[in-house]
Amino acid sequence: MTGLLAAAAVLTAPRWLPARVVALRRRVFEGVNGDHAITFPNAEFGPDRFLEVYGHPAANGRSRGAGLSDLFWYWLSPGPEVHQEHLEEGPRYDDAARTTRALLAGPADALSAAAARCAGRVLDERAGGRATLVRLRDLMAPVWAEYFYELVFGEPCPRAARDLIVGHADDVASALKCTGLRHPARRARLTRYLARRVAAGDVRRPLPASLSPAERVHYLQGTLFTTGVVQMSEAMAHLLLVLAQHPEVAARLAADPDDDRYFAHVLDETFRLYPLFGIAHRVTTGDIALDERTTLPAGSVLCFSYPDYHASGHDRPEVFDPDRWDRVPARAAHHIPFGVAANRPCPAWRLSPLALRAATGEVLRRVTLHSTAGHTRSLPNRGPCLLVRVGEPLPPRRLAVLGALLRLRDRWEDVWRSVVQLVLGTVMVLHARRLRLAERYFDTRDDRGCPVPHRPPHTQETPE
Numbered sequence: 001m002t003g004l005l006a007a008a009a010v011l012t013a014p015r016w017l018p019a020r021v022v023a024l025r026r027r028v029f030e031g032v033n034g035d036h037a038i039t040f041p042n043a044e045f046g047p048d049r050f051l052e053v054y055g056h057p058a059a060n061g062r063s064r065g066a067g068l069s070d071l072f073w074y075w076l077s078p079g080p081e082v083h084q085e086h087l088e089e090g091p092r093y094d095d096a097a098r099t100t101r102a103l104l105a106g107p108a109d110a111l112s113a114a115a116a117r118c119a120g121r122v123l124d125e126r127a128g129g130r131a132t133l134v135r136l137r138d139l140m141a142p143v144w145a146e147y148f149y150e151l152v153f154g155e156p157c158p159r160a161a162r163d164l165i166v167g168h169a170d171d172v173a174s175a176l177k178c179t180g181l182r183h184p185a186r187r188a189r190l191t192r193y194l195a196r197r198v199a200a201g202d203v204r205r206p207l208p209a210s211l212s213p214a215e216r217v218h219y220l221q222g223t224l225f226t227t228g229v230v231q232m233s234e235a236m237a238h239l240l241l242v243l244a245q246h247p248e249v250a251a252r253l254a255a256d257p258d259d260d261r262y263f264a265h266v267l268d269e270t271f272r273l274y275p276l277f278g279i280a281h282r283v284t285t286g287d288i289a290l291d292e293r294t295t296l297p298a299g300s301v302l303c304f305s306y307p308d309y310h311a312s313g314h315d316r317p318e319v320f321d322p323d324r325w326d327r328v329p330a331r332a333a334h335h336i337p338f339g340v341a342a343n344r345p346c347p348a349w350r351l352s353p354l355a356l357r358a359a360t361g362e363v364l365r366r367v368t369l370h371s372t373a374g375h376t377r378s379l380p381n382r383g384p385c386l387l388v389r390v391g392e393p394l395p396p397r398r399l400a401v402l403g404a405l406l407r408l409r410d411r412w413e414d415v416w417r418s419v420v421q422l423v424l425g426t427v428m429v430l431h432a433r434r435l436r437l438a439e440r441y442f443d444t445r446d447d448r449g450c451p452v453p454h455r456p457p458h459t460q461e462t463p464e
């Protein structure tokens with residue numbers, strides 16, 4: 001009897017284990033971080049108050065004073081203290097933000113053409129056969145590595161540089177999702193490469209003058225070659241997986257590539273269901289009075305839940321339905337895929353849709369997409385997908401068999417991976433707590449990055 005029960009538990013594991021492990025991991029994270037964070041929207045302050053709190057002038061602290069920062073700095077090393085996302089307000093932040101805007105600026109046609117060129121090159125190299133099984137995030141990472149290299153250096157990306165950028169971005173994304181540990185030596189290789197290029201004056205725009213030479217390299221690495229490459233690869237993986245699972249939508253996009261409006265609706269619906277940020281957090285730098293009974297004191301950690309906000313105010317929010325955007329204009333809906341204008345929105349809000357659209361066009365011109373894999377917001381499976389060359393369809397029976405095998409593999413991988421994520425996540429949380437990168441930085445520096453003289457010197461983390 002016990003044997004039978006054990007066998008049943010093992011056989012049904014794909015159905016119950018991953019969700020339980022995810023819940024357990026969340027509890028470990030919350031417990032170990034020790035922040036008394038408040039998440040919005042919540043039962044008391046719902047979606048109608050969400051933008052007001054998020055956009056409040058006192059909701060402007062980024063890193064100082066949140067235990068969570070130690071973990072994010074750990075994941076985003078090296079140089080998290082000068083990543084635009086983590087800089088506190090002040091001249092150094094303004095300088096970094098100005099540089100990012102300059103690097104991401106350009107005529108729409110040129111930004112789109114570069115994305116199409118990079119996507120076309122990588123697809124011809126990686127998906128040339130009649131049928132190719134890929135992980136969409138891995139397929140797309142080289143595209144965006146080449147793209148941001150071109151934006152930064154103004155020349156085509158050599159293969160060796162692309163490998164360094166992809167290796168680095170993959171290392172960060174895997175650590176963030178707890179599917180792999182960090183490899184500081186791998187990241188340091190890209191730092192050394194970028195340091196040489198920066199020293200040679202190869203960057204197309206001036207780098208932030210208020211940062212030291214070493215900090216400029218870390219700014220570039222973190223903002224463009226980590227966030228830029230990771231976010232675009234993830235966005236593209238979500239978009240293509242949605243198209244693989246909604247062939248009618250893919251067929252409509254492929255049939256009318258000039259239909260800007262429909263593409264915008266598909267992208268909005270993809271980001272509504274799969275926002276790239278699960279939670280964005282802020283540390284309050286002053287009191288925020290919510291009503292006569294509730295005031296959030298300075299130093300509170302506020303967490304803004306994108307999936308909860310995006311699900312509110314829509315009919316059947318769980319259903320993927322691009323046509324809903326014909327009925328609800330994006331501006332009127334609870335929809336903030338690139339953050340809120342009043343509080344440090346994404347600097348790539350203009351570039352990203354243009355580049356994603358151009359790259360998607362190149363994909364749909366070459367292949368049809370097929371996937372039976374699970375699709376979740378954090379996408380730890382990296383989007384398993386079968387690409388079949390346009391004009392050479394597989395017989396339906398063969399496609400069905402491949403789909404069934406893909407589903408089986410994906411469900412069992414989920415079981416194994418969720419256990420790996422629990423173990424590696426716990427290891428990294430504990431390691432981050434020991435290193436206390438953010439806490440030690442703010443112990444020894446002010447918000448402008450200047451050493452505080454009466455404190456002991458800051459100990460730099462050395463690559464392992």
Ligand code: HEM
Pocket residue numbers: 084085086097100104223224227228229231232235271276277280281336337338339340343344345346347348352353
């Ligand atoms: C489709 C792609 C992207 C999406 C959906 C996206 C989404 C977001 C969101 C929601 C935020 C605000 C988070 C918050 O309030 O804390 C943000 C911030 C940011 N994003 Fe993006 N992002 C994308 C692509 C990019 C790219 C390509 C880059 C860089 C090249 C980038 C760089 C940044 C930076 C630096 C910030 C912090 C801004 C600041 O604090 O001033 N993002 N992004």
